[in-house]
Amino acid sequence: MVTKPDLKGEAMADLESIKAQLEERLQFLNDKVDEIEGDLREPANPDFAEQATEAEADEVLEGLESSALLEISQINAALNRIEEGTYGDCATCGEPVGEKRLEVIPYAAQCISCASKTA
Numbered sequence: 001m002v003t004k005p006d007l008k009g010e011a012m013a014d015l016e017s018i019k020a021q022l023e024e025r026l027q028f029l030n031d032k033v034d035e036i037e038g039d040l041r042e043p044a045n046p047d048f049a050e051q052a053t054e055a056e057a058d059e060v061l062e063g064l065e066s067s068a069l070l071e072i073s074q075i076n077a078a079l080n081r082i083e084e085g086t087y088g089d090c091a092t093c094g095e096p097v098g099e100k101r102l103e104v105i106p107y108a109a110q111c112i113s114c115a116s117k118t119a
């Protein structure tokens with residue numbers, strides 16, 4: 001079961017909604033990756049000109065897939081942090097990541113100053 005972090009009731013309710021939000025996003029991304037995988041596995045068009053267009057489209061799809069996969073791993077890591085009760089703490093310096101930042105990037109693992117140092 002979930003280890004409840006040592007937070008006020010209100011913050012815990014927030015955490016539940018963040019978790020639901022992350023899980024929903026994870027589901028969406030997994031579906032998207034499946035879809036992309038399906039598209040990439042389609043047999044090549046026998047028409048040479050079409051093949052070139054498809055190769056270009058495949059490159060775009062692969063880019064989309066790798067960014068989706070990256071986000072999936074970040075979301076999984078954030079869900080783990082929720083389970084462990086460390087969600088919202090910077091993975092590098094341990095300071096709070098900040099509500100504003102988490103609103104924008106709910107899976108942010110680092111506070112803005114650490115993130116800008118490692119970027």
Ligand SMILES: [Zn+2]
Binds near residue numbers: 092111
């Ligand atoms: Zn930090």
